[in-house]
Amino acid sequence: MSHTPILATLTLTERGTAWYRPAETVIGDGNQVELYAVNPNHQEIERISPTMGEISRVVDFSVSYPGDTNWIGPTAIATRDNDKFYVGTLTTFPLVAGAAKVFEVSRDGDIRIVAEGLTAITGVAFDSQHRMYVLEMSTSNGGPHPGDGKVVRVDPHGHQTVIASGLTFPTAMTFGPDGALYVSHKGFGFPAGQGEILLITVPQN
Numbered sequence: 176m177s178h179t180p181i182l183a184t185l186t187l188t189e190r191g192t193a194w195y196r197p198a199e200t201v202i203g204d205g206n207q208v209e210l211y212a213v214n215p216n217h218q219e220i221e222r223i224s225p226t227m228g229e230i231s232r233v234v235d236f237s238v239s240y241p242g243d244t245n246w247i248g249p250t251a252i253a254t255r256d257n258d259k260f261y262v263g264t265l266t267t268f269p270l271v272a273g274a275a276k277v278f279e280v281s282r283d284g285d286i287r288i289v290a291e292g293l294t295a296i297t298g299v300a301f302d303s304q305h306r307m308y309v310l311e312m313s314t315s316n317g318g319p320h321p322g323d324g325k326v327v328r329v330d331p332h333g334h335q336t337v338i339a340s341g342l343t344f345p346t347a348m349t350f351g352p353d354g355a356l357y358v359s360h361k362g363f364g365f366p367a368g369q370g371e372i373l374l375i376t377v378p379q380n
Contacts, residue, residue, distance in 0.1 A: 213249040213262060220252065220260060220280060233260075234284040247276075251310070251347075253299040258282075261289065263296030263309060269317045270295050277309060277329070290329045295319060298348035300356065302377060306330070308338065310348045310358065319344060321364075326356065326375060339375050 210223040211233065218236040223229070236247060248265035255261065260280040277290035277299060290309065298310030307329050313319030324342030327335045338356075346362025356375040 211252060211254075211260065213252045215248045215250050215265065218247065218249060220249070220262065233282065234280055234286065236278075236286070249278075251296055251299045253301060253307075255301045255305055255307075261299050261301075261307065263293070263299045265295055265297065265312075268319075270313060270315070270319060272314060272316050275311075277307070290333060292333070292335070293327070297346050297362075298358070300348055300350050302350055303354060308348070308356065308377075310345055312345055312362075326358065328377075338377060339373075342373075345373075 208225060210225050212221050212223060213219070214221055220233040222231045222233050236249060246267055248267070249262045250265040251263035253261050259282075262278045262280055264275045264278070266274045272294050273292045275291075275293040275296045276288050277293065277296065279287050279289045290307070293309055293311055294314045295312040296309055297312045298308075300308045300310075302308065309327050309329055311325045311327065313323040314325055315323050321343040322341050324345045325340045326338040326342070326345075326348065328338055329335055339358075342358070342360060344360070344362050344364055346359045348356055348358040351357050351374075354377065356377055358373045358375060360371040360373045361369055
């Protein structure tokens with residue numbers, strides 16, 4: 176998997192309590208607003224009715240890969256055009272570099288791999304040009320290690336471009352209305368009050 180470094184601007188925008196985000200959520204707003212969440216321990220995507228609170232299973236990754244008993248830990252979810260879901264995996268500890276993947280999941284539960292060769296994914300997001308960004312909490316074997324996190328952009332052919340590196344235990348990210356990425360930083364392993372939100376200005380090319 177090839178990597179092309181790109182310099183991005185990082186700005187500390189907030190410091191507060193430690194940022195713990197074990198699983199991202201995403202809202203799909205077709206004819207009816209619905210909330211979707213990943214359940215890492217059970218390896219599921221779940222649909223939650225925001226009005227009734229009813230929970231239904233969209234997909235069970237452990238059933239989709241019968242015979243494979245490895246826990247993949249779906250920990251991040253995003254949608255593009257409120258159509259298919261894109262789910263990133265954490266994998267087990269100690270980390271194995273390159274073991275994590277991003278899966279594309281239809282609302283009917285069909286699954287396919289769209290990105291691999293990643294490590295300890297804790298965030299997936301799309302910019303206004305529908306380009307996919309992946310947050311890696313740590314990228315080396317073992318660990319996790321401080322200062323080893325990255326944000327990478329992954330094109331449809333799997334080519335990875337490094338947008339930001341040197342992050343310490345980032346646990347989630349999202350695009351703001353200003354087009355910048357906001358990343359929760361120092362998400363664990365620090366005393367209360369040491370968590371941060373980083374603003375990352377993303378290059379357009």
